[in-house]
Amino acid sequence: xxxxxxxxxxxxxxxxxxxxxxxxxxxxxxxxxxxxxxxxxxxxxxxxxxxxxxxxxxxxxxxxxxxxxxxxxxxxxxxxxxxxxxxxxxxxxxxxxxxxxxxxxxxxxxxxxxxxxxxxxxxxxxxxxxxxxxxxxxxxxxxxxxxxxxxxxxxxxxxxxxxxxxxxxxxxxxxxxxxxxxxxxxxxxxxxxxxxxxxxxxxxxxxxxxxxxxxxxxxxxxxxxxxxxxxxxxxxxxxxxxxxxxxxxxxxxxxxxxxxxxxxxxxxxxxxxxxxxxxxxxxxxxxxxxxxxxxxxxxxxxxxxxxxxxxxxxxxxxxxxxxxxxxxxxxxxxxxxxxxxxxxxxxxxxxxxxxxxxxxxxxxxxxxxxxxxxxxxxxxxxxxxxxxxxxxxxxxxxxxxxxxxxxxxxxxxxxxxxxxxxxxxxxxxxxxxxxxxxxxxxxxxxxxxxxxxxxxxxxxxxxxxxxxxxxxxxxxxxxxxxxxxxxxxxxxxxxxxxxxxxxxxxxxxxxxxxxxxxxxxxxxxxxxxxxxxxxxxxxxxxxxxxxxxxxxxxxxxxxxxxxxxxxxxxxxxxxxxxxxxxxxxxxxxxxxxxxxxxxxxxxxxxxxxxxxxxxxxxx
Amino acid sequence: xxxxxxxxxxxxxxxxxxxxxxxxxxxxxxxxxxxxxxxxxxxxxxxxxxxxxxxxxxxxxxxxxxxxxxxxxxxxxxxxxxxxxxxxxxxxxxxxxxxxxxxxxxxxxxxxxxxxxxxxxxxxxxxxxxxxxxxxxxxxxxxxxxxxxxxxxxxxxxxxxxxxxxxxxxxxxxxxxxxxxxxxxxxxxxxxxxxxxxxxxxxxxxxxxxxxxxxxxxxxxxxxxxxxxxxxxxxxxxxxxxxxxxxxxxxxxxxxxxxxxxxxxxxxxxxxxxxxxxxxxxxxxxxxxxxxxxxxxxxxxxxxxxxxxxxxxxxxxxxxxxxxxxxxxxxxxxxxxxxxxxxxxxxxxxxxxxxxxxxxxxxxxxxxxxxxxxx
Numbered sequence: 001x002x003x004x005x006x007x008x009x010x011x012x013x014x015x016x017x018x019x020x021x022x023x024x025x026x027x028x029x030x031x032x033x034x035x036x037x038x039x040x041x042x043x044x045x046x047x048x049x050x051x052x053x054x055x056x057x058x059x060x061x062x063x064x065x066x067x068x069x070x071x072x073x074x075x076x077x078x079x080x081x082x083x084x085x086x087x088x089x090x091x092x093x094x095x096x097x098x099x100x101x102x103x104x105x106x107x108x109x110x111x112x113x114x115x116x117x118x119x120x121x122x123x124x125x126x127x128x129x130x131x132x133x134x135x136x137x138x139x140x141x142x143x144x145x146x147x148x149x150x151x152x153x154x155x156x157x158x159x160x161x162x163x164x165x166x167x168x169x170x171x172x173x174x175x176x177x178x179x180x181x182x183x184x185x186x187x188x189x190x191x192x193x194x195x196x197x198x199x200x201x202x203x204x205x206x207x208x209x210x211x212x213x214x215x216x217x218x219x220x221x222x223x224x225x226x227x228x229x230x231x232x233x234x235x236x237x238x239x240x241x242x243x244x245x246x247x248x249x250x251x252x253x254x255x256x257x258x259x260x261x262x263x264x265x266x267x268x269x270x271x272x273x274x275x276x277x278x279x280x281x282x283x284x285x286x287x288x289x290x291x292x293x294x295x296x297x298x299x300x301x302x303x304x305x306x307x308x309x310x311x312x313x314x315x316x317x318x319x320x321x322x323x324x325x326x327x328x329x330x331x332x333x334x335x336x337x338x339x340x341x342x343x344x345x346x347x348x349x350x351x352x353x354x355x356x357x358x359x360x361x362x363x364x365x366x367x368x369x370x371x372x373x374x375x376x377x378x379x380x381x382x383x384x385x386x387x388x389x390x391x392x393x394x395x396x397x398x399x400x401x402x403x404x405x406x407x408x409x410x411x412x413x414x415x416x417x418x419x420x421x422x423x424x425x426x427x428x429x430x431x432x433x434x435x436x437x438x439x440x441x442x443x444x445x446x447x448x449x450x451x452x453x454x455x456x457x458x459x460x461x462x463x464x465x466x467x468x469x470x471x472x473x474x475x476x477x478x479x480x481x482x483x484x485x486x487x488x489x490x491x492x493x494x495x496x497x498x499x500x501x502x503x504x505x506x507x508x509x510x511x512x513x514x515x516x517x518x519x520x521x522x523x524x525x526x527x528x529x530x531x532x533x534x535x536x537x538x539x540x541x542x543x544x545x546x547x548x549x550x551x552x553x554x555x556x557x558x559x560x561x562x563x564x565x566x567x568x569x570x571x572x573x574x575x576x577x578x579x580x581x582x583x584x585x586x587x588x589x590x591x592x593x594x595x596x597x598x599x600x601x602x603x604x605x606x607x608x609x610x611x612x613x614x615x616x617x618x619x
Numbered sequence: 620x621x622x623x624x625x626x627x628x629x630x631x632x633x634x635x636x637x638x639x640x641x642x643x644x645x646x647x648x649x650x651x652x653x654x655x656x657x658x659x660x661x662x663x664x665x666x667x668x669x670x671x672x673x674x675x676x677x678x679x680x681x682x683x684x685x686x687x688x689x690x691x692x693x694x695x696x697x698x699x700x701x702x703x704x705x706x707x708x709x710x711x712x713x714x715x716x717x718x719x720x721x722x723x724x725x726x727x728x729x730x731x732x733x734x735x736x737x738x739x740x741x742x743x744x745x746x747x748x749x750x751x752x753x754x755x756x757x758x759x760x761x762x763x764x765x766x767x768x769x770x771x772x773x774x775x776x777x778x779x780x781x782x783x784x785x786x787x788x789x790x791x792x793x794x795x796x797x798x799x800x801x802x803x804x805x806x807x808x809x810x811x812x813x814x815x816x817x818x819x820x821x822x823x824x825x826x827x828x829x830x831x832x833x834x835x836x837x838x839x840x841x842x843x844x845x846x847x848x849x850x851x852x853x854x855x856x857x858x859x860x861x862x863x864x865x866x867x868x869x870x871x872x873x874x875x876x877x878x879x880x881x882x883x884x885x886x887x888x889x890x891x892x893x894x895x896x897x898x899x900x901x902x903x904x905x906x907x908x909x910x911x912x913x914x915x916x917x918x919x920x921x922x923x924x925x926x927x928x929x930x931x932x933x934x935x936x937x938x939x940x941x942x943x944x945x946x947x948x949x950x951x952x953x954x955x956x957x958x959x960x961x962x963x964x965x966x967x968x969x970x971x972x973x974x975x976x977x978x979x980x981x982x983x984x985x986x987x988x989x990x991x992x993x994x
Contacts, residue, residue, distance in 0.1 A: 013761045013929060016806040021936050024804065025920055028943045032909060035947065038954050042864040043902040050864025054878055061854055 062223055063197035066216030067162055069243030071176060071206065073252040074278075074484060079172050080207070082162040085295070086138040088146065089131035092123065095155025102134075105156060108149060109142045111135060131159065136295060164200065164207075164294045168252060170287035171259055174315040175250065175279070175420070175482060177205020178290035180297075194218060200294065205315075206246065206482060208421050213486060216243035247485045249278025254606050258283045261602040262586070265595070268316035269584035270465035270480075271603055274572065276493045277469070277478035279418070280580060281603060282462075284316040309562075317461050318423040322585055324453040325541030326386045326592070327464060327570045328407075330471060330510050332451060333379050335406040336398045337506040344509060347376045354392040356444060363448055365389050383513040386524050386540060388452050395451020396444055403450065404430035409477065409500045411466035412459055417479040417494070426463050429456035453541060464583025468570040471514075472537075472578035474507040475500035511537055515575045524593045525569070528601040534608055537578075538571030538600065540592030543585075564588035569596035573604045580607050643692040643989040645922065651915040652981060655966040656681050658896075658908060663969055665874045666888040666895040673888060673969055680971040684978030691982025696990055699983055700754050700930045706743070707751035707774070713740035714781040721785070729785050741782045741790045742976040746983070748775055748794050749941065752801040753933035761929070762806030771802050788835055789962040792948065797941040804936045805929075839958045855891065858884050859953045863897040863905075870901030888969045890961060893953050908967075912946050922988040931987040938980050 042050065071080035088105070092098045105111060111134070119134045138146070138158065146158055164179045166172065179200040182190065186201055195201070196218055202208035219240030223233065258269050258281045271281040288305050297305075305313050314320065336342045352372035353362040365372055365388040373387045382390035395403065407413060413428025427433065429450060431442040449455025459467075466480055477496035485491055514537035517523040524540040543566040567589030572581040582600045589595035639646050660674055660681075667673035713731055717740055721728030730737045752771045759767045775798025782791040803812070827836065862878035871877065876898035878884050887895050897905050919939030926932040942965065949964040951957035963973050 010929075013806070014932075016761060017804055017929070017932050017936070018924060020804045020806060021920060021923060024800070024936065024940045025917075028913075028916060028940065031943070031947050032913060034956075035950050035954070036906060036909065038951075038956055039863065039897065039902055039905045042860055042954060043866050043897065043905070044868065046864050047867045050861050051867065053861050054865035061857075 062221045064219035064221050064237070064240045065161070065197035066218055066240035067242045068164060068179070069210075069214040069216065069245045069487075071214075071246045071248065073248050073250050073255075075251060075253075076247075077252050079166065079168055079248070079250075079252060080176055081165050081167065083165040084160050085136070085163045086143055086158055086160050087133050088135040088138055088142075089133050089157050089159050090119070090155055091131055091157070092155060098155070101153065101155055104149075104153065105134070108145050109135070109138070131157065164291075166290045168255075169289045169291060171252070171255055172250070173205075173287045173290045174284040174317060175205055175248075175282040176290070177207040178203055178293045179207050180293045181295075203293065204422070205420060206248075209419050210244075210246060210483065210486075213244040214246070217241045244487045246483050247488075248482055249273060249276070249280060249484045250282065250482065251280055251607075251610070253610065254603060255281045255283065257281075257606040258599070258603045259285065259287070261599040265589060266310055266316075266587040267585050267589065267596075267599075268320055268461040269582065269599060269603070270317050270462045271580055271582045271607070272465050272469040272480055274469050274472045274476075274578045274581050277480050277495070278484055278493075279480055279482045280607070282317050282482070284314070284320070286310045286312040288312045315422070316585070316587075318418065318420055319460070320585070321424055321426050321458040321460055322566055322568070323455075323457055323543040324412075324459040324464060325543040325566075325568050326388075326452060327539050327541035327568045327583075328412075328453040328457070328459075328467070329383055329386065329391055330514055330539050330570075331407065331410050331467060332391065332394065332398070332403060333383060333513070334471070334502050334506055334510050335402055336394050337379070337509065338406075338502045339398065339402055341398045342379055342394055344379055347378045348390055348393060349375050350377045350387055350389040352389070354389045354448070356392075356396070356448065359445070363388070363392055380509070380513040380516070383510070383539065384516045384520055384523050386517075391451045392448045395447050398451075400430055400442060400447045400450060403447075404428050404433075406500070410470050411463050411477075412457075416462055416466050418462060419482050423462070424460055426460050427456055427458040454544060461583050461585050464568065464570050464585070465581060466583070468572055468583050469581035470500065471507075471510065472572035472581045474504070475502055511575055514539055514571075518571070518597075525571075525597040527593055528597045532601075534573060534604075535575040536571055536573040536601070536604060537575045538569060538597065540597060541568035541570070542566070542590070542592055543568060545588060561588050564590050567592045567594070567596040569593075569600050571597070571600050571604070573608070579611070580604065640989055642689070643985055644689075645918075645985045645988040647918050648915070648922075648981060648985060648988065651911060651918065652685075652966070652978075654911055655915070658911070659967040661873070662892055662896045662899075662967055663888060665876065665899060666892050667969065669874060676971075677969055677974075680974045681966075681978075683971075684975045687975055688978040688982035688985065691979050692985035692989065694986055696926075696928065696931045696934070696983075696987050699750060699934070699986065700757070700928070703747070703750035703754040707747045710740055710743045710747040711778060711781070713738070714744065714778055716740070718781065718784065729787055739972050741778075741785065741787055741794070742972050744778045744782065744794050745790070745797065745941075745976055746938075746980050748778055749797040749801050749934055749937040750983075752798050753805075753930050753937060756801065756805040757929035757933055762808055763802070765811075768802060768807060768811060771798070771805075775799065775802075786832060786835070787961065788831075789948070789960040792960065793941060793944060793962070796944045797937055800940045801933050801937040804933055804940075835960075855884075855886065855959060856955050859891050859894040860955050862894040863954055866898040866901045866904075868901045869903055870897070870899045873899055875899060890949065890959075890963055890968060891953050892968050893950055893964050896967070909946075909950075912943075912965075916940075916943055919984055922984055926987050927990050927992065931990070935984055935987050938984060942977075942980070 067082050070078060070082070073079050090098070090101065095101045102116065115135050119132060122132050143158055146153065146156070166176065166178065180203045181199055182195065182201045190201065194215065194217070198215070198218070202211040202214065207214065217240065219238045221234055222236040254271065258271065262283065262285045266285055268284045269281065270279065272278070273280050292301055350365065350372035352365050354364070355362050372389060373381065373385050377387050377390050379390070381387065404413070407428040412426060414425045415423045429446065434440055434442050434446065434456070446455055450457050462480065470477060476499050479494035481491065481494065483491055515535055517540065518525045518536045518538050519529050520526065525538050528536070545563050545566055565588070567586040568584065569592045570583045572578040582603060584596055584599055586595045586599070660678060663677055664671070664674050717728055717731055720731065722730045722732050729741060730739055751774055755774065756763055756767060756771055763771070775795060779791045779795045779798070782794060858878060862876065862884050865878065876895055878894070878898050884891055884894055893905070896908065916939050919935060919942070923932050923935035923939065926935055945962065945965045948957060948960065948962045952959050952962065963970050965977050966974065
């Protein structure tokens with residue numbers, strides 16, 4: 001720097017700077033003249049043109065909101081469509097006297113006090129020349145009256161728009177979800193141009209997951225308006241492109257059968273097409289009418305749904321996490337067989353108690369009162385009669401690491417990747433998980449609890465159905481899907497490259513054992529076998545909603561029904577060539593065999609019947 | 620801080636004792652700024668749909684700005700010269716921090732949340748880059764050698780890149796031009812100027828295919844054919860040119876602009892506010908505002924020419940030329956001759972941080988203008 005300074009010539013540098021600054025000033029002036037000329041061109045040369053556009057007939061560009069894509073079930077029945085709705089709106093700037101207008105309107109149609117109150121409230125928040133809604137859902141007669149008197153109702157307008165409609169009401173509420181008004185948080189994240197003219201957005205379920213496909217793209221319309229801003233004629237139009245139509249795997253008839261089979265009980269059912277992973281039915285009860293949300297639900301209605309003890313808004317199929325109970329026994333049995341930990345010939349003696357080395361207190365079976373399942377219990381018998389003692393030993397011998405690794409291949413412990421938002425992962429516990437969640441080491445007691453699907457284990461009904469489908473398909477790892485095709489374009493089935501590695505003979509053995517759960521005389525689900533002309537394989541389960549001490553006896557008559565055990569059932573049919581797999585839970589239903597299995601039977605029956613009729617038609 | 624950095628020395632012998640000199644105020648500059656603020660608040664009242672709320676807030680920002688300007692003016696240019704590297708590095712660090720911890724809306728991360736307030740590092744860089752480049756080059760033998768030009772260019776491009784990444788094209792353009800002006804005023808050789816021009820031309824396809832995001836490309840395409848995008852940026856251009864054009868010679872009168880009052884004009888109180896002024900005050904209003912701007916820039920040029928050190932000269936010259944870029948980009952985009960990038964009109968558009976930054980820049984100019992002359 002000193003060297004530089006020694007050679008520097010301040011006077012010369014200053015001159016250089018002055019010259020450069022002069023150039024800069026010159027460019028600034030030239031560009032200023034360019035700007036001035038541009039404004040002169042706009043404001044003076046083309047003044048007439050713009051003044052006409054602005055003053056006499058204003059050209060207004062109006063967005064044309066696209067109709068939202070429709071949703072069909074697999075047979076082409078509409079499960080979500082759009083219906084026209086007519087609202088009465090007011091633009092005060094275009095009226096001479098708003099109060100007079102209100103009283104005039106009040107004489108023509110019935111305006112409730114709430115309408116007026118809400119109108120006045122919204123009036124304060126709107127921007128100038130924005131339409132403010134006064135009355136929603138005008139009837140045909142009201143529209144006619146308003147049209148006839150239109151000439152003396154300056155400022156009042158009838159505006160038509162399409163609103164979402166769910167013809168099946170509460171039947172598909174959780175799977176399809178609903179659209180609702182765009183709220184403040186959403187308006188910050190959406191692209192406002194795409195939503196101009198649209199005031200609703202998918203909130204939950206498919207409506208949310210497929211929002212970008214269902215939305216469509218907005219069109220526009222240039223209209224000439226008079227000095228008051230009333231549209232006089234349309235100059236130019238770019239049509240909106242409707243949203244994509246979705247076709248579901250769901251069969252609405254099957255869905256109805258499943259929904260009605262619950263007969264008012266709380267619970268959830270998921271039925272999966274084994275071949276494709278498509279969801280055939282997806283029910284969470286109790287349900288609600290999604291139409292209530294479309295134009296804004298009233299606070300009373302909303303509070304009623306939100307605070308109901310039965311939690312109708314809660315989607316039990318993907319968000320309800322329950323202990324799977326004995327329904328995971330077939331899966332654990334397969335794992336133990338594949339890893340040569342047990343063979344079909346290994347038998348134990350079950351007296352109702354299981355003692356683990358070094359622990360004084362025994363684990364007991366649910367039917368320990370009868371003195372256990374007796375002598376010679378092998379894996380098959382342990383599945384058919386749901387023997388816990390057998391599985392305690394099997395679990396401890398297999399170890400949690402194997403159970404957990406394989407368990408995740410069957411779909412447990414992580415989200416299944418279904419095309420719905422908000423799915424919960426459940427818990428497939430292992431050492432690392434317990435360390436992370438509880439900060440404790442894994443104990444053998446934990447393995448014993450896990451081996452009958454209790455303890456830390458949690459699954460969603462969707463996961464149970466997925467597990468059931470993977471057993472039915474002999475290890476195909478396929479993600480469940482609701483949407484079969486978009487705009488008629490078939491969506492690919494999502495299948496993992498590797499199927500679960502279990503030998504064919506073990507699948508055969510387990511399918512047989514599960515068939516015997518339903519069809520043998522000692523099976524826990526034998527009650528549903530009556531009159532069956534096809535074969536079902538299944539497994540019942542019971543999950544404790546409260547914990548019972550080893551010495552105490554579970555007695556449903558002594559406790560509140562909301563604390564009764566949950567009843568579960570996983571099953572698939574027909575056994576020879578499985579097509580449909582089900583996972584379901586009846587909350588506080590007590591026994592899988594008596595309350596859950598009959599629901600599955602109803603769905604299977606309906607499915608088999610529809611299969612038969614379609615085959616007949618084809619022939 | 621050096622002992623005599625803080626130059627408010629009341630008893631300097633033979634010093635100028637006029638109050639404006641003692642307080643380090645450049646009277647013409649202050650008057651022109653106040654005129655601009657006055658015009659700004661007047662137009663804002665109309666543009667915001669006659670909202671006194673916006674006017675009050677904007678006036679508060681202006682007071683904060685004026686106050687910051689006065690503080691900045693109290694330090695000797697020498698202090699700013701020495702501090703420029705530190706400010707630059709701090710600004711750069713916070714720009715990097717924005718990439719990781721930044722907050723913002725609609726896909727752009729521009730703010731750092733400091734808990735008690737929010738801070739926009741890109742605003743700081745609008746001043747830090749010209750100071751840094753000026754401080755660096757003023758220490759060299761001028762015109763600068765190749766390696767000095769190279770380092771100065773790197774010091775400019777780094778923040779330009781980081782800001783463009785946020786993405787904030789308007790601000791990165793401003794920062795880029797401020798760095799370029801400093802190098803240009805320092806006497807960048809004609810060879811470099813020509814090769815830079817050629818390089819810039821060659822860079823256009825690269826920018827188009829690799830740097831510009833889809834929506835930014837859309838803006839450029841919209842400029843060429845606004846009819847294609849009637850509901851988005853094209854709509855803004857159609858409406859703003861209509862608003863400007865319908866203003867004529869003398870305009871429709873204050874708060875009487877139909878385009879702006881009827882909400883045909885989007886962003887009317889921020890980036891597109893010049894359209895409101897043009898509609899309501901006509902070409903006369905536009906030219907008057909432009910004249911005030913040019914007078915202000917002219918005063919800054921005079922300050923630059925009379926400055927005591929090369930650093931002061933470069934900073935003053937750079938800030939005044941950059942100030943014109945703000946005006947040209949904004950008035951150009953609203954009238955449809957430049958693509959729409961987010962660029963406010965200085966002192967007229969609503970927005971707090973831009974106003975405070977501008978005033979800080981003029982604070983440094985005042986410090987330069989009121990530095991006692993060396994004999």
